[in-house]
Amino acid sequence: MSMLCQKCKKHAATVHLTEILNSEKREKHLCEQCAAQEGLTDKAQQPINQLVAKFVLAQTEAKELSQITCPDCGMSFLQFRNGGLLGCPNDYEVFKQTLVGLLEKAHEGRTQHVGKIPGGRENKHKRQHELMKLRRDLQEAVNLEDYERAAALRDKVKGLEENG
Amino acid sequence: MDNVTELVSGRGDWLKSVNSEGGIVISSRIRLARNLGGFHFLSKCSQQDRDEIQALIVGAINSSALGGHFFYVHLDNMGPLERQLLVERHLISRQHAEAEGPRGVALVGDETVALMVNEEDHLRMQVLYGGLQLDKAWQRINQLDDQLEERLEFAFHEQFGYLTACPTNIGTGIRVSVMMHLPALKITGEIERVFRAAKDMHLAVRGLYGEGTEATGDFYQISNQSTLGKTEEEIVEEFRDLVVPRITEYEVQARELLTKQKSTMIEDKVWRAIGMLKYARTISTEETLLLLSHLRMGLNMGMLNDVDLDTINELFLNTQQAHLQIITGQRLDGEQRSKLRADYIRRRLSNHQNN
Numbered sequence: 106m107s108m109l110c111q112k113c114k115k116h117a118a119t120v121h122l123t124e125i126l127n128s129e130k131r132e133k134h135l136c137e138q139c140a141a142q143e144g145l146t147d148k149a150q151q152p153i154n155q156l157v158a159k160f161v162l163a164q165t166e167a168k169e170l171s172q173i174t175c176p177d178c179g180m181s182f183l184q185f186r187n188g189g190l191l192g193c194p195n196d197y198e199v200f201k202q203t204l205v206g207l208l209e210k211a212h213e214g215r216t217q218h219v220g221k222i223p224g225g226r227e228n229k230h231k232r233q234h235e236l237m238k239l240r241r242d243l244q245e246a247v248n249l250e251d252y253e254r255a256a257a258l259r260d261k262v263k264g265l266e267e268n269g
Numbered sequence: 270m271d272n273v274t275e276l277v278s279g280r281g282d283w284l285k286s287v288n289s290e291g292g293i294v295i296s297s298r299i300r301l302a303r304n305l306g307g308f309h310f311l312s313k314c315s316q317q318d319r320d321e322i323q324a325l326i327v328g329a330i331n332s333s334a335l336g337g338h339f340f341y342v343h344l345d346n347m348g349p350l351e352r353q354l355l356v357e358r359h360l361i362s363r364q365h366a367e368a369e370g371p372r373g374v375a376l377v378g379d380e381t382v383a384l385m386v387n388e389e390d391h392l393r394m395q396v397l398y399g400g401l402q403l404d405k406a407w408q409r410i411n412q413l414d415d416q417l418e419e420r421l422e423f424a425f426h427e428q429f430g431y432l433t434a435c436p437t438n439i440g441t442g443i444r445v446s447v448m449m450h451l452p453a454l455k456i457t458g459e460i461e462r463v464f465r466a467a468k469d470m471h472l473a474v475r476g477l478y479g480e481g482t483e484a485t486g487d488f489y490q491i492s493n494q495s496t497l498g499k500t501e502e503e504i505v506e507e508f509r510d511l512v513v514p515r516i517t518e519y520e521v522q523a524r525e526l527l528t529k530q531k532s533t534m535i536e537d538k539v540w541r542a543i544g545m546l547k548y549a550r551t552i553s554t555e556e557t558l559l560l561l562s563h564l565r566m567g568l569n570m571g572m573l574n575d576v577d578l579d580t581i582n583e584l585f586l587n588t589q590q591a592h593l594q595i596i597t598g599q600r601l602d603g604e605q606r607s608k609l610r611a612d613y614i615r616r617r618l619s620n621h622q623n624n
Contacts, residue, residue, distance in 0.1 A: 137461050178313040190389070190434045192313035194306065194424040197432055197439075204436060208429075208497060211437045213471055215498020218430025220441035221411070223418050233424060236307030244315050266307075 110136035175199045177237055193237060236265055273342055273351050274595050277587070281358055281380030283399040284582045292569035292578070293517050294401040295448040295488065298359075299410050299505070302433045302442035303392040303417075306424040310434040311387060319371040319387050326386050329420035330375050335413065339375040339384070344368075350600075353591035359397060361385055382413065390433050390442075392417075401513060403445065407505045430497060440497030445508050448477075449516060452487040452566040453523035456535070462519055463489065470512060471495055477558075486558030487566075491516065524570055539567030543576070547618050551607040557588045557614065576618070584614060 108118045116136035174181045180192030182200055191197070197204060208216050239262050246255035283296045304310060305325060308318055327341050344352055344365065352366040360383045361374050372387035385393040394417075396410040424432040430440035438444070454460045467474045475490045491512060493504050527535045542563035545552070552560075565581050567573050587596060588610050594600055597609055 138458075178309045180313060188312065190312050191310055191436065193309040194304070194426070194432045197426055197429055197436075208436060208439070212440065212495035212497040215495070217428055218426075218440045218497060220430060220443075220500045221414075222430075223423055223425055233306030233422065237309065240308065240318065244317065247317075 108134050110134065110139050112136075112139040173199060177234075177241060195234060195237070232265060236262060239265070273347070273354060276354065276358060276380070277592055277595050280583065280586060281360075281397070283359075283381065283397045284586060285399060285579075291517075291521065292565065293450055293520050294513060295450055296359075296397060296399055297401055297403045297406050298395060298397045298446045298448070299403070299406045300393055300395045300444040300446070301410055301414055302390040302431070302438045302444070303394070303414070303421075304424040304432060304434070305391050306422045308391065311389065311391065312434065316370065322391050323371050323373065323386050325421065326384075326392055326417075327373075327375065329417055330384065333416045333420060335416055338377045339382075340378075341373055341375045343371075343373045345371055345373075350591050350594060354595060357586070357589040357591050360395075362388060364388065382409070384413075389435065390438070392421075401447070401509070403447070403505050403509050407501065411501070437494070438496050441499070441501050441504065443496055443501050443504055444492055445504055446490050446492035447508060447513055448488060448490050449513075449520070450487060450562065450565060450569075451489055451516070451520050452562050453527055454520050455487045456538070457523045457526060459519065459523055463491075463516055466515060466519075467491060470507075472512060485555055486562040488558075488562070524566075528570065535570075536567075536572060538563050539572050542567070543573070543618075546614050548615070549611045551604075552611045552614065553607055554588065554590060554610070557610060558585070561585055561588075580617060584617060588614060 110116050110118045111134050113136060116138065118134035119137055119140075172181075175192060175196050176199075177195040178192035180196055182203070185191055185196070185200070191200075205216050239258055243255055243258040243262065246252075246258055305322055308314065308322055311319070314322070330336060330339055330341070342355075344361070349366075352361070355361045355374065356363050356366045358380060360376060360380060362385070365372065365374070365385055365388045368388070370387070372385075374386065375384040376382070381397055383395045383397070385395070394410055394413055396406045396413070398406050426432050426439075431442040433439050433442055451460060451463065454463060464474055466472075471494050473492050473494050475492070477485055477488045477490070493508070496504075542560040545556075546560050546564065561581055561584055564573075564576060565578070568576060568578060568581065586592060590606055593606060593610055593613065597613075599605075599609070601609060
């Protein structure tokens, strides 16, 4: 005899769930309809920020992590955790250690790209990084109304863009 | 094209009757996410950065071989109704419509290609075809990506591939989505089978307009979740050879079961749908979607012949709220729209009969 659904007590329970909440273990046994009503059957579709928050909480060094900030874009790990979006390509280096764990969860355990590669990649990476930093400095110069410095930086950006 | 409202006089190529897999597969969409190297992602971009990114991308499109085919639409100086129109035609995301700041979309006239600029990523390319045409969609978008890549430098990482603002999109940056019409599974209560299969295969199931929308009118968008560690071709093949055939088979089985065991119930649903659509004096978007879904099912199951798929497709598109208001040239509240919608459907269905 199979177990009955805890909620409707009519149908056979086919969805079994163990939840750990505040270190308390709770078991749920529901039929498909009741599980669907509670939105339990498509757990795989959690929004990324929930996935991130959960993942980060599970990390013992979460506190230290939240102190790390990207020197390029100013994104902190805490900010990323709350919003779910990164601030610049360099964040993937800055937060690499933690991100790899998250990527494994999001991409079926895989962390190495094997798909399409853009042509002529040599040295582009460094140049992209350089450009991003220059554009950030340029914005700061404009904000500070330091137009002389801004003009010099703009020339540098132009130069780098044209040599691409 | 100067004005997006002109789009309402036509219909995107993807909605022209490609009756594939018994009408179960409505459309095939592939999206690629890209960011320009040397800029921050959008959450850390200044207004000026956004302007610059937009100018670079639009410049690249115009100067490439693609140039003559596209027209660019700036969303920041467009009214909400026109933006909603683009959402209803699946040319931009709801998020893109509702965002702020310099952003837009480059479109081709037949609506098979849409390039969103400054959405969640700097560039999100979309190719959309009717029926099951994933290989064709991949070839087209891959080519577009190559052409733009000659003029733009996309952020790329040796290990993580194409870099995106959200880590769930990195690697290939590809999102393959197939829109499926699954009314029989809904009626038999077996739609859960689809959710379970989707979970097994690491897929997401969403509603008609993508992320955060509910499945209305029995339309489900099935898309891949993982984008890293597989090639684009592998992801496309998985859809073509595994995902779509499996879910299609479930729906076919459900339709056979209904025909064999519940033929009166199912016929009644279809004929009630026709009755309501032909005679209702006021009708909401949700009810319209559900009834049109039943009508479409009846047509695909060979139960009726006095309505054709083109008319149903046209009604799906034109009864949505922005379409309705632009077509009739009236700005209306919900109650008035419901009346106008019923009038429009009645007219189209009775016209059809007289033809």
